[in-house]
Amino acid sequence: MLVDRINALLPQTQCTKCGYAGCKPYAQALADKQADINRCPPGGDAGIAALARLLELPVIALDESCGRHIPLQVAVIDEQHCIGCTLCIQACPVDAILGANKFMHTVLQSDCTGCDLCVAPCPVDCITMVAVEPARQWTTDDAMLARERYEKRQRRLSAPEKEEEPQPVALVDKQAAIAQALLRARARRQQ
Ligand code: SF4
Numbered sequence: 001m002l003v004d005r006i007n008a009l010l011p012q013t014q015c016t017k018c019g020y021a022g023c024k025p026y027a028q029a030l031a032d033k034q035a036d037i038n039r040c041p042p043g044g045d046a047g048i049a050a051l052a053r054l055l056e057l058p059v060i061a062l063d064e065s066c067g068r069h070i071p072l073q074v075a076v077i078d079e080q081h082c083i084g085c086t087l088c089i090q091a092c093p094v095d096a097i098l099g100a101n102k103f104m105h106t107v108l109q110s111d112c113t114g115c116d117l118c119v120a121p122c123p124v125d126c127i128t129m130v131a132v133e134p135a136r137q138w139t140t141d142d143a144m145l146a147r148e149r150y151e152k153r154q155r156r157l158s159a160p161e162k163e164e165e166p167q168p169v170a171l172v173d174k175q176a177a178i179a180q181a182l183l184r185a186r187a188r189r190q191q
């Protein structure tokens with residue numbers, strides 16, 4: 001289907017900067033001729049050129065009212081100030097944040113797409129976006145991995161039996177419980 005071929009050209013950060021709820025909705029709008037091809041800042045000029053080829057449209061400049069095309073950034077959490085509210089986990093479309101309620105949170109930088117959707121919900125402003133070192137652009141391989149992670153999250157959220165507890169939270173809960181058990185065991189040994 002045309003929408004799938006368009007979606008395959010999009011960066012899959014799900015950042016919503018195009019004004020749509022994610023890459024697939026933007027792809028649908030393009031397939032329906034309801035949107036211009038220049039609304040995706042992460043895709044930049046290369047993305048516009050690819051869309052222009054597929055849709056047989058002229059190449060146009062990025063619409064910078066959607067955002068600028070910049071080298072890849074990732075989110076970094078100031079763990080000293082994190083209050084463990086989990087709002088960033090709920091905002092992250094690719095489950096790149098680990099943490100549990102009332103525990104500090106951290107970003108798995110290898111999984112972060114730089115979408116910056118976690119920044120605004122943080123009530124204590126302890127998330128910043130930083131450029132990756134060395135500087136690099138988002139690649140097609142990055143997009144494939146991000147799409148897999150996004151679709152996995154969507155499946156998890158739509159599965160009723162798994163709705164209550166996101167996997168990363170469960171994982172860190174377990175790790176925290178193990179760490180606390182180890183601390184208790186050490187304290188007992190020292191008595
Ligand atoms: S990566 Fe591009 S197409 Fe996907 S949500 Fe962001 S702006 Fe929209």
Ligand code: SF4
Pocket residue numbers: 074075091092093094095096097107111112113114115116117118119
């Ligand atoms: S950690 Fe933040 S910037 Fe990175 S993918 Fe998740 S929401 Fe986007």
Ligand code: SF4
Pocket residue numbers: 077081082083084085086087088089099104105121122123124125126127
């Ligand atoms: S939104 Fe901010 S304070 Fe809340 S868990 Fe995430 S980083 Fe910590």
